Amino acid sequence: MSLSCLSTILVVVIIVFNLQNTLGIDRDDLTLVFEDSFDSGPRLNGSIWNSDYPWGTFYNHRANMARRQVSISNNRVNLTAIALRSTTITNIDTADYGLVDLDYTSGAIYMNSRISLTRGLVVIRMQVPPAKSTWPMIMLVPTDETLPILSMDIFDDRKNIGYSFQYTSPSGSRASVSGTARSLGDNSNDMHSYSIDWGYDKVTFFYDNITLRSFVQSTELTQITEMRLVLALGVGGRSPSIPSLNATDYPQSLLIDSVEMWSPKYDGRYTMINLKSNLSAEVQSGQMQDRILVVQNNYTGAAWQQWDIKYIGNSQYKIINVNSRKVLDVHAWQTDDNAKVVQYTFNLKENQIWHIMQHDDQTVSFVNVWSQKVASILNGSSQAGVQMVQRTLDNGLDQKWKVTRLN
Template sequence: MDRMKLKMILLRTLVCLLLFSLFCSSLPSTKAATTWNLVWSDEFNGNFGAAPDSRKWKYDIGGSGWGNNELQYYTDSRNNSYLDGNGNLVIKAVKENFGGNSYTSARLLTKGLFTQAYGKFEARIKLPFGKGIWPAFWMLGDNLDSAGWPNSGEIDIMEHLGHDSSTIYGTVHGPGYSGSGGIGKSYTLPNGQLFKDAFHVISMEWEPTQIRWYVDGNLYHTFNKSQLGSGQTWVFDHPFFMIMNLAVGGNWPGDPDAGTTFPQMMLVDYVRVYKAGSTPVEPGAVYKLINVNSGKALDVYAAGTADGTNVQIYTDNNTPAQRWQVIRNADGSYRLTNPQSGKSLDVADAGTADGTNVQIWSSNESVAQKWNIVDYGDGSFKLINTGSGKALDVSSAGTADGTNVQIWSDNNTSAQKWRMIKL
């Protein structure tokens, strides 16, 4: 090959490499999808007429207008908030004279019980309707009492004006962009659908410099820290608590008219909160669970296979009685199934009292077999039963072979910490 041909080949090769380099550098970088780990939830399972879980919700009470000239008096009465027996929380606005107001309703909040900075906050809700009806799912900074509003920050995950049953709003409020100056957008359901006719999943994803709003998985609003201007301050860098309420009247929606019917009900199927991070467990994989306090394994008594066989701790021996397959449920919780028996880790009689026994039982997807797996961040996990809100616990923090396993109020002790070792 002569020198001229060799030079041409080298030149062409160099040009191709340069073009390839330019092409690759122009491609957008991709970011791995965020994995959301469930850390808190209320599924609102319970008997008809029962109160919402007092370990998760408090009440704001009163009828002072709430800064918006609202017309309702908020109560903690079962007349205004209760479980419907079908897995929903009902928040009900009633037309009645009470405390000098013409309507009653309810406003539930997690202040003092649960707060979180960043993560995914989600609820499945069926909304009320009518002029002057104003339901909301929202958040306030946990420094509200010291910093005041709007310095504490406000994130409206969902607000809805009942006269327009197809549209909801997602908004933030902070210093320099509060009240009518809040930064938000609306979402309208497609094809003439109405929020009053069906449940919809309302969610918000919050990261250190960005907040995003979704309806049924559809992104409709993104708020970035970088878009704030002079005199506007980003105050979304600390924990917030959640609020759910159903207001009547006020500055924004206006008052009810003759066409507004009562009572009006906001139905909430669930509220779930997630943290971003790596998946703590691999769905479908088999694990042994070692109790941190005792060093012993979660074990099926005598390797039994019958419904009702007791679950205990026992010296780690790698037998099938100590193997648990982790199966992810559609709601983000997990079922732990012993492959030898095919039966699942189960709270006896779906009990909720401290000390209720844990056993194996035929898999049935009931709340007695649903567990949230929460990462402590120290290599251990706690398992919270969704039906009771209580943790998988070794009785009396025992360490002997055969010590019983139960549920007990979540107390972060080592008797409730489990290392999950993939087999």
């Protein structure tokens, strides 16, 4: 990974958050695809984890990474920083913090290229060390070790929680959106969870399952392909306390309790067949304009009867007609029962965004984020040509859909 200086467009927000007033993670629309509680023995699973960084042994801080600084005890990974030089390299020119001396040694781990995530949620439960000069980091990096990068960190005193999404700007330079939240307590006193969720349109950062900030970055998120996880304990860098003045504070350890990775339950091309009528959702007569009704009809395989269900982020989806490339939309932001569902150009409004509720019979209901009502058929009809509407959830068969992947 290049450490050369790159121009940065930075959006920084400082947040002091109240845990009782912020929405949190909803995993109902996600599937757990990987979990490691580090309880399988005294060593990391070498088929999953590697030591150091994917690109080498140092990054934007004063510690050189060494395998011996990674251990497991009490079912927790210990990344331990010590006040000891382990390399002959004396100065490196970092991308963000200028020249630094590698006069400390610490630990980092990363997932190999067989374990990666293209969209979804990553949850890390860990306890950060108390020393202000340590810099615990969570990074999601592409397998080619360039941009984009999703990251969270704890820096300076143990109440600052940073988060950022770095990407390539249209001019080819490095750009980012980022912010800082300030927790009410010292995060070195106990275990806390730090989470990153991203989809096609939105990236969201969480602390203890509470939302810190969401960024809408639809264009930039297309740069993400497969991302793999890096966990590291830096020294200095963004935590600029001069380690040489408090070397007696070391050793310091970052304790990692667990790692979870969740992927969207739906991400592809599907048919949507109503359970009651056994008819397919389609755009009426295959028309292309905004505000055209969505109706049910006999399935013929036409493109206007096929739907791309895409993960927006934060357990929310958009449902795109394959023929028109327009999305399911509750007309005119209505909240009444029997308000019609139409197709409309996507603009990331809540009346175009849906949760997908799964039922025990393997059917689903589509819950509109704006109205909190579900996609139904007018009067529960089984006749072809009858329009889709929204209605309060009543577990009617016309509110359930059989969703089948096509590709």
